[in-house]
Amino acid sequence: MKEDTLVIHEIYASIQGESTFAGLPCTFVRTTGCNLRCTWCDTTQAFYGGTRMARADVLARALATGTDLVELTGGEPLLQPGVFPLMRELCDQGRTVLVETSGEADVARVDPRVHKIMDLKAPGSGESHRNRWSNLEFITERDEIKFVLASRTDYEWMRDIVRSRDLSSRTPKLLASTVFGKLSPRDLVTWVLEDALRVRVQLQMHKYIWAPETQGV
Ligand SMILES: C[S@@+](CC[C@H](N)C(=O)[O-])C[C@H]1O[C@@H](n2cnc3c(N)ncnc32)[C@H](O)[C@@H]1O
Numbered sequence: 192m193k194e195d196t197l198v199i200h201e202i203y204a205s206i207q208g209e210s211t212f213a214g215l216p217c218t219f220v221r222t223t224g225c226n227l228r229c230t231w232c233d234t235t236q237a238f239y240g241g242t243r244m245a246r247a248d249v250l251a252r253a254l255a256t257g258t259d260l261v262e263l264t265g266g267e268p269l270l271q272p273g274v275f276p277l278m279r280e281l282c283d284q285g286r287t288v289l290v291e292t293s294g295e296a297d298v299a300r301v302d303p304r305v306h307k308i309m310d311l312k313a314p315g316s317g318e319s320h321r322n323r324w325s326n327l328e329f330i331t332e333r334d335e336i337k338f339v340l341a342s343r344t345d346y347e348w349m350r351d352i353v354r355s356r357d358l359s360s361r362t363p364k365l366l367a368s369t370v371f372g373k374l375s376p377r378d379l380v381t382w383v384l385e386d387a388l389r390v391r392v393q394l395q396m397h398k399y400i401w402a403p404e405t406q407g408v
Pocket residue numbers: 225231232233234264265266267268291292293294310337339368369370371395
């Protein structure tokens with residue numbers, strides 16, 4: 192059965208560095224493969240390779256660390272059909288489950304107990320045309336919508352989307368992040384305040400704890 196195995200890049204425990212869960216101990220299950228190529232992607236090593244594992248073994252490894260939080264990320268986790276039952280099983284085991292997803296993959300099959308953290312790709316990513324806007328129908332208060340911004344142009348794009356699509360009516364968790372080393376967080380904060388935009392500015396905490404290029408943290 193195609194849902195019985197998954198191709199996995201890595202499984203490890205760390206501190207959640209992003210989202211409203213930042214700072215909490217979290218186990219990361221990073222799947223291999225992505226159908227997008229964001230210009231600034233910091234995880235290109237997860238595009239290829241990986242190890243095919245039985246879903247039951249992935250579940251056991253993810254539970255073994257003992258963290259309450261488990262995040263599915265990648266690569267793009269929703270490309271592999273086995274991820275859907277895996278997330279369900281993690282919820283059944285009492286874990287708080289997060290999935291970090293690109294905004295291109297269809298989120299309809301994600302268990303409603305899972306916290307979706309959905310990126311909407313801004314123009315600077317080169318993948319903005321891939322945003323699946325119908326995914327917004329599946330976003331509830333539990334979920335988070337995230338923008339990773341490379342420039343002022345990206346910021347204005349986000350601001351216009353937040354307003355024109357009334358995103359805060361779907362969830363109060365609207366995250367505005369910078370492409371690490373590309374856009375100054377101070378500039379982003381200035382613009383958010385100038386516009387009194389209701390977004391949560393967030394930085395990737397793990398890139399301050401460890402050297403920014405460190406993998407597996
Ligand atoms: C590597 S992606 C994997 C999950 C999924 N493919 C996605 O894009 O959401 C995980 C998160 O890291 C963010 N990210 C990747 N490269 C980044 C960078 N250079 N600076 C800031 N965030 C980055 C992505 O936007 C995404 O929110």
